Amino acid sequence: MSLIARNVLIALGITIVLSGTVVYAVNYLNRERVAELGAIENQISIETLSLDTQFSLLAATPCDSIASSTALTGELADLGNRLAYAEGQLGTDNAQVVQLKKQYSLLEIRDYLITKQLAAACGTKPVTVLYFYSNAGDCSDCDKAGYALSYLRTAYPTLRVYSFDYNLNLGALKTFEAVTKVKDDLPAFVVNGKHSYGFTSLADFEKQFPKGALATTTSSN
Amino acid sequence: MSPQMLAYPFLFLAIFFESFVLVTLLSKPARAALNRKNSALNPSVAVIVPCYNECETVAKTCESLLALDYPKDKLEIILVDDGSTDNTPIEMAHFADNPQVKIIRKENGGKHTALNAGIAATQAEIVGCLDADSFVEPSALLEIVPCFSDPKTAAVTAAMSIHQPESLIQHMQNAEYIFGITMRHTLASINGLYVTPGPFSFYKRAIVEELGGFRHGHQTEDMEMALCIQQAGYRIENAILARVYTKSPKTVLALIKQRTRWTTGFMRNVLGEYRGLIGNKRYSVLGMLVLPCALIAIVSGILLFLMTVFTFLKNLVSALEIRAGIPLSYSLLPHTSFSWFYFPVSAYIFLGFATLIASLFLIAVGKYISKTPGNLTLGLISYTFLYGIIAPLWLIRATSDVVFGRHRRWK
Known part of the structure; x- marks a missing residue:
């Protein structure tokens, strides 16, 4: 095999390995991104449930859970930003993104309902x-x-x-x-x-x- | 399909070519060329300096040639005034009494006619060219001569860098020229060169005459001669330690004008008289790899630039539309938190980054193996941020000239 042919093959090998590494790295980072979204969502889910429970436990003084509710809404907003970014990166059809969006929507609805309940119970006007x-x-x-x-x-x-x-x-x-x-x-x-x-x-x-x-x-x- | 998908084949090819250069650089012929011994022989050499209105630099150019470390009885300097209308003849006249210097005056006919006039006036075995805006180091010729030891070698190129770069544009060119040093050294080791640049390229006079001398070559007589040499089956070598400094355009417009001439010359020669070299196995790496890649590089340079501009403008318009009516105190600031989560991850960005890093690495290697003096920091910075914006402009202009048959003046 001539020197040039050998070098072409080696260069082709390097290019394929490098491109493959890049594709793997991009997929890995995107998976990590989705995993982080999932972790945040799980955390918010727990906090929502906690707030819901807190609201029930403090039936007599439900207004004590207003601070928790406000903080939760902030976290939801951050999650929404991340989800929108991930959607832009991975595409609107990405199955994991769609799944996370569904969970996110459920959390939002739940938070909205709690906000309404708190407003009615405490006389606030959010x-x-x-x-x-x-x-x-x-x-x-x-x-x-x-x-x-x-x-x-x-x-x-x-x-x-x-x-x-x-x-x-x-x-x-x-x-x-x-x-x-x-x-x-x-x-x-x-x-x-x-x-x-x-x-x-x-x-x-x-x-x-x-x-x-x-x-x-x-x-x- | 997103516009980025169009870019992937070009990025893949760019990485492949850079990998090929790197592997070839590490191969035996390129390593051997780094350890080339000086020749015991001192063939007669004539250096031709073609001048057209070069009164500001011709004296310094001539002085640098007179300072060359080479037997004086074997070195002849031929100053050719190609019908200058400025003080070039007066500057040349200062060297009239020097026995090493011969002065020729002729009607203006273009650089190739000046070179041919110089060749006709000498019997030296080796003839070289030095543009009148370039200067050589004293050891340069001693580095060139040993490269002619192979009878099949018809030409030898030198290692060029920019003379005293001042502006950012000149620093950018300096980095680009040093990148060229690496490329020429590597490709010469496998006979893949297609240009013998005006600053300090040398030829065996007999072969140049056999090939019919220099031609107009679409304003790139150095490229035409190199292609002609390759077509005739000879070799073009490179002397990586033969240092030559050349003046460079100071402004973007002057640079674009110069490079438009080079690029149109390349395209007209390669797609015209020398299209038989492309894809021709007989011309090995030049025909099968170097010339096709050089042509694809022009297409990819234009395409990637237009794609980037299009994407940028589209995003800009979209961002302006979205932000219309929102207070500037909010809309001008980023609102995502500093987290790896928001790091823009795409194969396009990674592969583009890999291509850039490989280019910067090859520049650093070029500086190291050619022992080129000077600090490259500004050069690397300006190359990173400016080259990708400016180079496509001359590629577009040159392609447009070739497509529409437009011909521009040299100066």
Whole structure:
């Protein structure tokens, strides 16, 4: 075998090994990413159950669990960010991502219900936003709406935003959509029970909030 | 299919070629070339300096040649004024009394005619060319001569680097030239060179005459001559310790203009008169690997650049749309936590990074084995961040010129 042919074969071998290593490393890191998401989700699941239990135990003084509930909502928001990032990296069709999204949606619904119960029991008036989106390519304004809500959540830490993929095939979510009477005209919002559809600008969107709600949420609860 | 999928074959090929260069660099012929002994023979040598309006540098170029460590009775310097309209003739006249220097004046006809005029005026066994904006180290010629020991060797190239780089663009070129040192040393060991650069390349005069002398070669007479030598079945060697410094374009526009000429010359020669070399087993690594890879590199350079620009603009427009109406205090800052979780992981990024690291490594190797002096830090930094942005511009311009048959002036 000539020197050149030998070198070509060695170089080809190096390239294949290097490319294979890269593909393996990318898959490994993505698996780790999904595993971390799963771990966070499990943790939140336990905390949700804990809060639920705490709420039941403190039936007489349920308002003691408000702090726990608020912290939980923050963790849910962080998980939502990570999930959205993982979805962007791995694709919307990735089975593990879809599975995690389903669990995440269940946690959100559970947190929303606890928030409502606490509000009724303690007389607080939290501002909650249910946000329904789609990433199937049929919602051109969903990215803008999602970013605006991220901003509002940062600007008003006590604002409770719950994001749901409208097309996610999950029984509880379908029931939730039916109960909240949300139509498939996306993006759809339910701000303290009031429905609105479409997103034009942050300024217009803020008009959907109860008067003074955004200002007071920073100091309420 | 995502645009990134288009890039994978090119990235794979880039890594393959860099691996091939690395493996060949470690092979016996390349290692042997590093330990080449100086020749006991001192053949007669003529160095031709073709000049067209080079009054600012020609004297220094000539002085560096006169300082060459070589028997004076065997070294002839031929200054050819190719119809300059500036003070080049006056500068040349300062050397008129030197017995080693011969001055030729002729009507402007292009660099190849100046070289042929110089060759016609000498009987030296070896003829060389030194562009009038380049300077050599005293030992350079003694490094070149032993490379002609093989009767099949028709030409020998030197190790070029940038003369006193100042701007970032010049530092970037310096890194690129040192990358070229590694490539030339490696490819010469398997006879894969397709250019004998103007700064200090040497030829056996008899072979040059046999091949009909220099031709216009689409404004790249050095490339045309190298391809002609390869086509005739001769070898082109490289003397990695024959150091030559060349002036380089100071601005991006000047650089793009220079490289457009080089790239159009390459494409017109290789796809024109010398297309028979491509994919031809007779020309071994040059025909089967080097020339096809060089052509693919042009396509990939353009494609990857356009793809990156397209993706960047698309993301920018999308980001601006999404952020419209959101206070800048929020929209200008990142909002993800600093966690490995958000590290952008994709085969595209990893393979691109591997290609870059391999390039930087080959540059460092080139500096080490050629013992090129100077600090390369700025060169490596500017090469990393600028080359990928600037090089595609001349590739696009050159390809457009070739496709639409546009011809530009040399200067």
